[in-house]
Amino acid sequence: MTVMSIAGLQLALPANENNFDVIAKEVRNVKKRFPHVSMVVLSELATFGPAPRYAQTLPGECESAYSELACEVGIWLVNGSIFERDENRVYNTSSVISPAGEVVARYRKMFPFLPFEEGISSGNTPCVFTIPDVGTIGLSICYDMWFPETTRALAWQGAEVIIHPTLTNTIDRDVELSIARSTAAVNQCYMVDINAASPMGVGRSIIVGPGGEIIHQSSSEHDVMLFDVDFDYVRRVRERGWQGLGQPLKSFRDHPLNYPQYQAEARSKALDGLGPLKKPDNLA
Structure with missing residues (x-):
């Protein structure tokens, strides 16, 4: 049996401040309380909040502090994300750090929440x-989750768990919970969607299994979500279908269609007719 214990931290952190010391205390407390935890996941932009002025270079001081923390505590650590400055560009970037303190992956958010x-x-x-x-x-x-191509690309590369830090403080959180469940079901994977609690976010983090089943859903308050990922279960669902039913990844693999919307230089009259990507005008 291949099982990994993950803790998602839905923390009540202020925006636009350096929250590293508070986060580090929470991570240490989780490991002390639950010695078997192997990975800790933070919410999007947990360290500094949604302020590009705090953008860091990578590698850099902030990421190094997380590396030292992961090594000290002996866990895999996903730092949610921070704004990364690379010359004249700023990216929203998540780092994955091993228990040895090594940065094993960095991911730049593919779909910033434009036009906002x-x-x-x-x-x-x-x-x-x-x-x-x-x-x-x-x-x-x-x-990213609102674009099914992103998560299908991860499943295509073999992802059995999708770690999804988020920062949502808007009315559409309920829709996101539905997307998280459907994403897990259609890609036959765990979906680990970790939001911030108030004041930065509205909470309601959700952990979903590979059949779209809810393992845990938080309230809006501080929450430490400890759960087990059973990789053998994911593989069984992918081979046999959830409850012996649909096998969507195999069907997607075997279908001969080359989707026209993904062909080079393809354009859509319907989508082109929607106008520019901009903030909505006043309806009055």
Whole structure:
């Protein structure tokens, strides 16, 4: 049996401050309380909040502090994300750090929340990493989830778990919970969607199994979500179908259709007719 214990931290952190010391205390407390935990996952932009002025270079001081913390505590650590400055561009980037303190993956959010997340550049590379003798994990950040191509790309590369830090403080959180469940079901994977609690976010983090079943759903308050990922269960669902039913990954693999919307230089009259991507005008 291949099982990994993961703790998602839905923390009540202020925006636009350096929250590292508070986060480090929470991580240490989780490991002290639950010695068997192997990975800790933070919410999107947990360290500094949604302020590009705090953008860091990578590698850099902030990421190094997380590396030292992961090594000290002896866990895999997903730092949610921070804004990364790379020359004249800013990205929303998540780092994955091993128990040895090594940065094993960095993922740049592919779909910034435009037109509202202004000035943030898009990443262009789906990101998966493999923990030897355990399994393969993919990374996704917040608005990425609204584009099924992003998570299908992760499943295509073998992701059995999708770690999805998010920062949502808007009315559409209920819709996101539905997307998280459907994403897990259609890709036959775990979906680990970790939001921030108030004041930065509205909470309601959700952990979903590979059949779309809810393992845990948080309230809006501080929450430490400890759960087990059973990789053998994912593989069984992918082979046999959830409850012996649909096998969507195999059907997707075997279908001969080359989707026209993904062909080079393809255009859609329907989508082109929607107008520019901008903030809504006043309806009055």
